[in-house]
Amino acid sequence: xxxxxxxxxxxxxxxxxxxxxxxxxxxxxxxxxxxxxxxxxxxxxxxxxxxxxxxxxxxxxxxxxxxxxxxxxxxxxxxxxxxxxxxxxxxxxxxxxxxxxxxxxxxxxxxxxxxxxxxxxxxxxxxxxxxxxxxxxxxxxxxxxx
Numbered sequence: 793x794x795x796x797x798x799x800x801x802x803x804x805x806x807x808x809x810x811x812x813x814x815x816x817x818x819x820x821x822x823x824x825x826x827x828x829x830x831x832x833x834x835x836x837x838x839x840x841x842x843x844x845x846x847x848x849x850x851x852x853x854x855x856x857x858x859x860x861x862x863x864x865x866x867x868x869x870x871x872x873x874x875x876x877x878x879x880x881x882x883x884x885x886x887x888x889x890x891x892x893x894x895x896x897x898x899x900x901x902x903x904x905x906x907x908x909x910x911x912x913x914x915x916x917x918x919x920x921x922x923x924x925x926x927x928x929x930x931x932x933x934x935x936x937x938x
């Protein structure tokens with residue numbers, strides 16, 4: 793099973809939150825590595841820094857978060873993958889035309905779902921309810937998270 797990890801999930805996986813422990817257990821228990829693209833990574837890293845800026849985490853949490861994240865990349869739990877940006881933007885526009893008037897789909901959410909639907913991914917994991925609806929409407933199967 794190929795799963796796309798939305799940055800909302802990545803933040804909860806790597807920064808201390810109420811669900812982090814259970815989500816980390818889930819991640820470690822998965823057999824296949826997860827793909828990671830530049831769009832996911834920049835959104836994840838920026839969201840983590842924003843948590844520090846808002847006082848929801850501290851710089852020690854941030855350093856530990858990035859160290860664990862980088863360790864997961866080195867160990868092969870996360871594997872950096874290239875994205876076909878032309879195909880992604882065409883698909884994002886298609887999704888926007890189809891769902892943009894009937895659902896609250898932000899551009900970043902459209903891009904994540906478009907990357908998933910134009911790659912070899914069949915499942916989508918997110919903590920964002922709106923994005924869940926978009927991913928499902930686009931034909932992706934949602935992952936049940938702990």
